[in-house]
Amino acid sequence: MKPKNAQQRKIAALSKRLKPITEKQVTWAYKHCFEHIAYRTAKNTLTCGDCGHTWKSGTTLADTLCGCKCPHCGAELKVSDTRKRTFNQCYYFCVVTTCQGFQVVRIVMIKSTSKKGSASTYFYQEVAQRWIMPDGKITTMALLRGIGCYADLWYFGSGMEIRPHHDIYNIISDCDNYPRVRVLPIFKRNGFKGKFHNASPVKFFRSLLTDSKAETLLKAGQYAVLPHFIHYPHRMGNLWNAVKICIRNGYIIKDATLWCDYIDLLKHFHKDTQNAKYVCPADLKAEHDRLVAMRNRQREKEDRERERRREIDRQESERRKLERMQENERLYAEMKAKFFDLVFSDGVLRIQVLQSVQEFYEEGKAMRHCVFTNDYFKRKDSLIFSARIGDERIETIEISLETFQIVQSRGECNQDTKYHNRIISLVRKNIGLVRQRMSA
Ligand SMILES: [Zn+2]
Incomplete structure (x- = not known):
């Protein structure tokens, strides 16, 4: 992309004047960034991934736990029992420097390919390159990148040019820095002493230029909590007042995560987070653990209470269900009691009106049809019979109380049985009895 304004033109020109990355910087990165592997075979033979040297080791367990040292090149190696014969590693590191009033972070990709035996x-x-201006704005010069989600898809032949912002530049900036750094005087005035305190240099510089909290923390030597403010400024914002109490009382927060959790717990228990007595505990770990235990007890109590309420709800719904059932039984009996003593029989088949809602349930379950599920017991205009031989259910019959016709007669799973026609004619023969009861 062509530079669009004077600032970008200046950066593009200055970029060309930066000296190449030095041999010394790259050597540091090789040593520092990569995992150095010793391949181990079953016979306890070790092969150095760095120089390819092979030797026999007598201290299997010690090798596994502490790694080993290559007797040939002196590299400290991590022992791997992998059968993989090649290891590809790709990392980024950065060189922090300055150029004509800009703070510059140069990002270098390093790759290593280790083949067993060579x-x-x-x-x-x-x-x-991230060019940071004194107002905290960042201009990025970079190689062209291929489309895709892989961070390391660079076109190495393309030129270093001004590029529009992309998240990938922040992701790769989050890397270790070569320990010798050059910074603008403003950072030294703000308390920078050569360390980034677990923040990436780019984020560190930007925070110091744009957020007065970062500057205050750095000057006060609150190094543990500083990166939390750099990385999560919004989440940390509501802890700022408590941090100020610590600074005022000369209390250095050593374990930031523990302290933040502790303050959250104080807030939960409505303790005064403006009071040094709470905010600056002499034994943070003990106070933290005490509140955690308190919170756990509270949670258990809440769980028990929830459980108790669930049980009450369950009983209540059980009671309502029972009431509904009783009401259904009452309505059914009211509508259909006058038919209950009707029995049609031909000596083998016995056909009788279902006597209760409970019987609808049993009939539906045994016959695997929907006579209960679809609330047939609520229908005013039909009457349901069960045709049986002894105790065995054969078919379920529905008769219309308006037309006195058989609406349906169905066996198990709604299939007809071999008794179907016999059942139909037996019902038809006796339908007059139903009509009589109806008009009675
Ligand atoms: Zn070696």
Whole structure:
């Protein structure tokens, strides 16, 4: 992308004047960033991934726990029992420098390919530069990147140019820095002493330029809590007053995560987070653990209470269900009691009106049809019979109380049985009895 304004033109020109990344910087990165592997075979033979040297080791357990040292090149190695014969590693590191009033963070990609039995091969190239202006704004110069979600898809032949912002530049900036750094005087005035305190240099510089809290924390030596404010400024915002109490009382927060959790607990228990007595505990761990235990007890109590309420609800719904059932039984009996003593029989089949809602349930379950599920017991205009031989259910019959016709007669799973026609004619023969009861 062509520079669009004077500032960008200046940066593009200055970028060309930066000295190449030095041999010394790259050597540091090789040592520092990569995992150095010793391949181990079953016979306890070790092969150095760095130089390819092979030797026999007598201290299996010690190797596994503490790693080993290559007797040939002196590399400290992590022992791996992997059967993989190649290891590809790709990392980024940055070089922090200055140029004509800009703070510059140069990002270098390094790759290593280690093949078992031969020396590792290395590759590096500078892929991006973040130019930070005194107002905290950042201009990025970078190589062209392929489309895709892989961060390391760079076109190494493309030029270092001004590029529009992309999240990937922040992601790769989140890397270790070469320990010798050059910073603008403003950062030294703000208390920078050479360390970024677990923040990435780019975020660190930007915070110091745009957020007075970062500056205050750095000057006060609150190094543990500083990166939390750099990385999560919004979440940390509501702890700022408590942090100020610590600064005022000369209380250095050593374990920021523990302290933040502790303050959250204080807030939960409505303790005064403006009071040094709470905010600056002499034994943070003990106070933290005490509140955690208190919170756990509270949670258990809440769980028990929830459980108790669930049980009350369950009983209540059980009671309502029972009431509904009783009401259904009452309505059914009211509508259909006058038919209950009707029995049609031909000596083998016995056909009788279902006597209760409970019987609808049993009939539906045994016959695997919907006579209960679909509330047939609520229908005013039909009458349901069960045709049986002894105790065995054969078919369920519905008769219309308006037309006195058989609406349906169905066996198990709604199939007809071999008794179907016999049942139909037996019902038809006796339908007059139903009509009589109806008009009675
Ligand atoms: Zn070696």
